[in-house]
Amino acid sequence: MSTSISVPTSRDPGDAGVAPAPRTLRKRRSPSTERRNPLVGLGAWVVGLFFASPVLWMVLTSFHSETDAATNPPSVAAGLTLDGYRTFFGATSGANPWPPLINSLTASLVSTALVILLALPAAYALSIKPVRKWTDVLFFLLSTKMLPIVAGLLPLYLFALNTGSLDQIWVLIVLYTSMNLPIAVWMMRSFLAEVPVEMLEAAALDGAGLVTTLRRVVAPVAMPGIAATALICFIFSWNELLLAQTLTGVVAGTAPVFLTSFVTSQGLFLAQVCAAATVISLPVLAAGFAAQDKLVQGLSLGAVK
Amino acid sequence: MTVGSAVRASQPPSTPAPPAPVQKAEARARATNRKRRLPLLPALVFVIVVTQLPFVATLVISFMEWNALYPDRRGFAGFANYVEVFSDARLRSSVFTTVLLTATVVVVSLVLGLGLALLLDRPFRGRALVRTMLIAPFLVVPVAAALLWKHALLNPSYGLVNGTLNWVWGLFGSNDPPQVVWLTQFPLLSVEASLIWQWTPFMMLILLAGLQSRPLDVVEAARMDGATSWQIFRFITFPHLRRYLELGGLLGSIYVVQNFDAVFTLTSGALGTANVPYSIYQTFFNARDYGLASATGVVAVVGTIVIATFALRVVSSLFQEENR
Numbered sequence: 001m002s003t004s005i006s007v008p009t010s011r012d013p014g015d016a017g018v019a020p021a022p023r024t025l026r027k028r029r030s031p032s033t034e035r036r037n038p039l040v041g042l043g044a045w046v047v048g049l050f051f052a053s054p055v056l057w058m059v060l061t062s063f064h065s066e067t068d069a070a071t072n073p074p075s076v077a078a079g080l081t082l083d084g085y086r087t088f089f090g091a092t093s094g095a096n097p098w099p100p101l102i103n104s105l106t107a108s109l110v111s112t113a114l115v116i117l118l119a120l121p122a123a124y125a126l127s128i129k130p131v132r133k134w135t136d137v138l139f140f141l142l143s144t145k146m147l148p149i150v151a152g153l154l155p156l157y158l159f160a161l162n163t164g165s166l167d168q169i170w171v172l173i174v175l176y177t178s179m180n181l182p183i184a185v186w187m188m189r190s191f192l193a194e195v196p197v198e199m200l201e202a203a204a205l206d207g208a209g210l211v212t213t214l215r216r217v218v219a220p221v222a223m224p225g226i227a228a229t230a231l232i233c234f235i236f237s238w239n240e241l242l243l244a245q246t247l248t249g250v251v252a253g254t255a256p257v258f259l260t261s262f263v264t265s266q267g268l269f270l271a272q273v274c275a276a277a278t279v280i281s282l283p284v285l286a287a288g289f290a291a292q293d294k295l296v297q298g299l300s301l302g303a304v305k
Numbered sequence: 306m307t308v309g310s311a312v313r314a315s316q317p318p319s320t321p322a323p324p325a326p327v328q329k330a331e332a333r334a335r336a337t338n339r340k341r342r343l344p345l346l347p348a349l350v351f352v353i354v355v356t357q358l359p360f361v362a363t364l365v366i367s368f369m370e371w372n373a374l375y376p377d378r379r380g381f382a383g384f385a386n387y388v389e390v391f392s393d394a395r396l397r398s399s400v401f402t403t404v405l406l407t408a409t410v411v412v413v414s415l416v417l418g419l420g421l422a423l424l425l426d427r428p429f430r431g432r433a434l435v436r437t438m439l440i441a442p443f444l445v446v447p448v449a450a451a452l453l454w455k456h457a458l459l460n461p462s463y464g465l466v467n468g469t470l471n472w473v474w475g476l477f478g479s480n481d482p483p484q485v486v487w488l489t490q491f492p493l494l495s496v497e498a499s500l501i502w503q504w505t506p507f508m509m510l511i512l513l514a515g516l517q518s519r520p521l522d523v524v525e526a527a528r529m530d531g532a533t534s535w536q537i538f539r540f541i542t543f544p545h546l547r548r549y550l551e552l553g554g555l556l557g558s559i560y561v562v563q564n565f566d567a568v569f570t571l572t573s574g575a576l577g578t579a580n581v582p583y584s585i586y587q588t589f590f591n592a593r594d595y596g597l598a599s600a601t602g603v604v605a606v607v608g609t610i611v612i613a614t615f616a617l618r619v620v621s622s623l624f625q626e627e628n629r
Binding site for chain 1 (some may be wrong): 344349351353357358414438456458469475510513518559560562573598599613617623624
């Protein structure tokens with residue numbers, strides 16, 4: 001038997017707030033209490049590879065020539081080439097993927113920066129120095145996330161049309177900011193709430209001002225969470241299709257809009273499609289793997305740690 | 306900061322006039338609250354203006370006769386658009402498709418996600434790598450994932466699925482393997498499969514977090530008392546996971562109900578795969594019937610509120626539990 005630390009997390013659903021367990025002790029249990037079973041490992045590897053196989057196939061096919069990509073049965077061991085990527089970046093077709101990629105990058109980065117700028121003070125006012133009825137505010141924000149975007153699409157389109165802002169990237173920036181703001185406030189509130197009250201009280205006793213408290217006490221604890229929030233907001237903006245498809249066209253089209261040009265088959269183009277899907281998914285895969293440890297907490301709006 | 310303050314905040318204010326010192330204290334509290342509210346306002350105003358105003362406009366347009374193709378016939382329509390929403394066979398079938406699609410994707414992803422989470426909760430070599438591989442499907446851009454399924458996996462002549470069937474049959478010396486035209490023969494199933502593939506990792510992550518927050522001492526005690534693995538799962542793990550299953554199911558529903566990318570890319574809403582978001586998009590973008598599109602949108606919002614009420618309740622109960 002290994003050292004089993006007794007963790008006081010056995011709270012009944014009903015007694016929330018009656019006997020609050022110290023959060024600092026909520027640690028992952030050590031897995032070594034269970035016996036290792038080689039079959040479990042084998043099974044997990046098989047299932048893991050099965051789930052990852054479409055992604056692996058996408059990457060592999062992107063390095064195949066178009067003729068090798070379109071064989072049946074599939075040619076797994078065919079020679080590798082960069083032709084798919086050359087075609088995607090416009091060597092032969094003339095379609096230039098850089099403007100949409102730059103549009104996506106602009107929309108995602110700027111909207112993420114705006115989200116953090118607006119959400120951080122809001123999260124502060126909902127956790128460290130909470131306003132009255134702060135839970136009501138949180139749940140209002142969450143409820144806006146549940147309304148289907150498509151139901152507000154037409155007024156947004158008409159507004160953009162009548163103000164001459166159709167096909168302009170800043171419209172997407174504003175909309176992506178509002179789309180991600182409720183999620184970001186929820187996430188950051190949960191990260192800021194992890195700052196121990198005792199530390200804040202100690203800082204106040206020592207006469208630390210707001211800026212010092214934020215920089216020396218709050219930031220070190222909350223920084224990884226803020227970074228994870230930014231990465232998740234970036235992913236959601238980068239992935240968005242419906243708004244971009246409706247509100248942009250020629251100039252401000254984003255990467256997902258560019259991808260929709262591959263919806264209908266165009267002869268031998270599988271390697272090119274896979275190259276396009278790989279390039280455009282790469283930032284999301286990178287951001288997601290970087291935020292892996294905080295991904296659950298973020299996606300569950302801080303409800304799960 | 307405590308649950309107590311949240312509960313107090315939701316109670317109605319006391320009615321009798323308090324004595325002077327209490328009044329002074331209350332005035333001070335109100336002043337503090339006003340000061341504390343300042344950092345909240347920019348975000349709140351931004352969200353209200355950008356997300357709530359369009360819905361008000363949608364509500365107004367839903368009562369209008371307004372088709373961009375017939376601009377001179379614009380006017381008040383009363384409930385005509387709503388009557389059309391409920392009598393139009395295409396829209397009704399899109400509601401049915403949405404329910405079927407969402408339920409199938411969420412339930413199957415939850416079951417698969419539970420299996421994967423139970424597997425990943427056990428120790429084995431390379432667990433971190435397998436976890437990373439399992440997250441990968443969730444981190445492919447949705448349009449890219451849909452294109453991958455449409456062209457690289459489900460293409461009838463050179464897709465990976467038919468290719469693998471051909472290869473396996475070939476191993477046994479058969480040259481008559483089943484070659485399925487997936488997107489035509491099983492359009493809805495194809496859309497569901499691609500979405501299940503993307504959402505299973507999400508469910509797995511939430512359920513794995515749930516498993517790892519299980520009270521270790523209780524499991525340990527049960528094992529000491531001679532409980533079998535099945536009994537531990539049935540009477541300790543599963544009741545503990547129930548809230549995480551609810552949370553995963555409801556968050557998944559919120560996203561899958563709104564799905565547009567997969568339907569748009571894989572089938573373009575053909576062959577009975579058009580869900581409500583796609584139908585609204587079509588009514589608005591192709592038919593240019595703004596009134597009808599808005600009325601459908603309003604009906605979708607009302608339907609979503611039903612799910613959202615449940616979702617908010619579950620998140621709220623988890624929230625109360627997590628917050629001291």
